[in-house]
Amino acid sequence: MSRSLGVPAVSVVAAAAMVWGCSIGPAPLSAQLPDRIRTGLVVEDYSVDAGLDFESIRQLSVPVVAEWSWAGRGHLTVASGWTEVRLGLPGSVERVVSGPLDAEARLRWALVRDRLDLMVTGSLPTGTNRLDEPDLLLVGLLANDLLGFSTPSLGSGGSLGVGVGGAGVFGAASLGWAVHGRLPFSYQPVAGSDDRVRAGAELRMRVGLQSPLGRRTSVSAALVASLRNRDELNERPVNRVGHRVAGYVSVDVPVSRTVLSLWGSGVVRTDPAFEPSVVGAAFIPRGHFWSAGGRWVLGVGSRLRIEPQVEYRSATAATDASGLELESLGGLWKAGARVRRGWGRDSWLVLDGTGAFGSIRNDAADVDTRGMRIALYLEWTR
Structure with missing residues (x-):
């Protein structure tokens, strides 16, 4: 069964409309062109041995990101794209979902240059946010942290957000912080059903640190805490307040003319919640x-x-x-390489290839899993 909900141009037009609406005053055409554009083609493919409800899952994505800057005080980022997901089921059955992504925008404006910024975010529900019930198996798979798909969210009901952030220098260290609130809107994720889902309003707090460690080594760390109100189903609360804490740390060590980076990250989700995912609302457990x-x-x-x-x-x-x-959901090893090549005066071509192997746990049994990711990106700066 194939379900196609549009072409890339749909979300590109929506993204352009957001940019036009965010423009400040008249400007010559050259000033309205993006300062930076990034696009590409990403293919991710995973297959599993017998023992799960699916045999394979493949995603093809075309992301598009454009950025504008104004005299060092304002910065606008608009992102959208298109994706196709193919889910292989036992018995040679295949489910296909394709369509545009939501159009997202983030505007950052310096209230006090290099010290305090105002942030305004928003997304238009131009993506795939309503599916037939048999396609809902895709929801959990593409929202799975273990597999880590590059496009885990295809559609939602849209959202609005506002926040502030700042930065400062303390001795040899740089410290940044931000507080951001987001209000999602409700939508109907299942075709043929009148049920409406709305993720709870979220307050996110972030702090980051970058500092030298010795004469040549540097360390970066970040901590993000998210507090979320109750999710709603048909305007009724359906679960406890969701809390989420994420952390990241990396150490960069120069080795001759190269740099070795070691890093670790973690996410603790203390309560279950609805998450916007590739095909609508996914129930994500603690x-x-x-x-x-x-x-x-x-x-x-x-x-x-x-x-x-x-x-x-x-x-x-x-x-x-x-x-x-x-209980464990499994483990996955990923290994590969990225090649970044300058092309012309202001353009870069990036080729990224990764192989993966490991297992997904199901009913106390480990099911072998293998996969790959190939991506080709083009970056252009004006």
């Missing part, structure tokens, strides 16, 4: 996720950079609705 890896940045001349990297990912989730007991 759980934990962590990953660790390394990247070696090799410069070959001034316009060529090679970055081999390796990563391990692991996840746990509640075994039932009570959320009292957690």
Whole structure:
């Protein structure tokens, strides 16, 4: 069964409309062109042995990101794109969902230059936010932290947000912080059903630190805490308040003319919640996720950079609705390399290839999983 909900041009037009609406005053055409554009083609493919409800899942995505800056005080980012997801089921059955993504925008304006910024965010529901019930298996798979798809969200009801952030220098260290509130809108995720889902309003607080560690080594760390109100189904609360804490730390060590980066990250989700996902609202149970890896940045001349990297990912989730007991969801190794090549005066071509292998746990049994990711990006700066 195939369900197609549009072409890339749909969300590109919507994104352009958002940009036009955010423009401040008249300006010559050259001033309205983006200062930076990033687009590409991403293919991710995973297959599993017998023992799960699916045999394979493949996603093809075309992201489009454009950025504008105004005299160092304002910065606007608009993102959208298109994706197609193919889910292989037992018995040679295939489900296909394709369509545009939501059009998202983020405006940052300096209230006090280099000290305090105002942020305004918003998304238009131009994506795929309503599916036939048989396609809902895609929801949990593409929202799965373990697999880590590049486009885990295709559609929602849209949202509005506002926040403030700042930065400062303390000795040799740089410290940044931000507080952001977001209000999602309701939508109907299942075709043929009048049920409306709305994720709870969210307050997100972030603090980041960058500091030298010794003469040449540097360390970066960030902590993000999210507090969310009750999610709603048909305007009735359906679960407890959701709390989420995420952390990240990396250490960069120069080695001759190269840089070795080691990093780790983790997410603690203390309560279940509805999350906007590739095909609507996904119920995500209480759980934990962590990953660790390394990247070696090799410069070959001034316009060529090679970055081999390796990563391990692991996840746990509640075994039932009570959320009292957690069990492993499996583990996955990812290894590959990124090649970044200068093209012309202001353009870059980026090729990213990654292989993956590991297992997904199902009913106390580990099911072998393997996959790959190939991406080609083009970055242009005016």
